[in-house]
Amino acid sequence: MKHKIYTEHLGTFKSYIIGFILSLLLTFSAYFLVTEKWLHSQTTALILAALALTQALIQLVFFLHLGQERTPYWNLQTFLFMLGVLFIIVLGTLWIMHNLDYQMM
């Protein structure tokens, strides 16, 4: 290759190591939370959700380099729009189906 391509979002070795270690820690804590049954199952479920969201965010930042681009942040904008659609789909589905379940009782 004659000239270097400006690849702003490919990250550094350090960012990959940080993301990898944090992901490992979060995976193991979620796993042992379930197998060791330290807490009430409802509390565990809430913590599991929090741990999964944290790990997803960590991988988005350290592996997928979300938000580390030049303005006008097209990647971040499409991501946030997707998140909006995702919430409408998932929460809408759960809401409607639970309501239906309730009405059928």
Next chain:
Amino acid sequence: MGTASHAGTGQETYERTVFGFWVYLMTDCILFATLFATYVVLQNNLNGGPSGKELFHLPFALSETLILLVSSFTSGLAVMAAQNLKKVPTLTWLGATFLLGLAFIILEVTEFTHLVQEGNSWQRSAFLSSFFTLVGTHGAHITSGLLWILVMLFQIAFRGINIASLRRVACLGLFWHFLDVIWIFIFTIVYLMGAL
């Protein structure tokens, strides 16, 4: 091959392609969101069949998770090596990612075969239909990713790293990291929460 005659063209093609691929990943995320929503709605409809708690073996799911996490890490190293135009490290890390991905898919196929042989196929209950659809769709993505890695291994081995192969490896890296993010939620919602 996309060997640019002047600096601007290669850069532009690179940025457009990677952004376009990112938009594809976002729509793929919506596909997975619908499958997750379906799974959560149907997971208690057992039709007298076994529940996730009886079927899933957590250490097995954990080993799948760790293999995929390590492969996500190695794919990142492959992209970085390609960016620095280092051919052998790129091939090594891509090869490692391929082997780990292959190990993952072998584990998943083993799990599926085991379930089907015990009579717990997708026909058993709504829970199992949604389980096979969700996890199977992820597995199909991994399989196509494996094919993609294989193609890139041959391209880079024979033609070296150029603008075109760097662009493709960058997209492949995004794809592979994305699949690991999806797996976090499969591991949490299907396996861990299913065992509560």
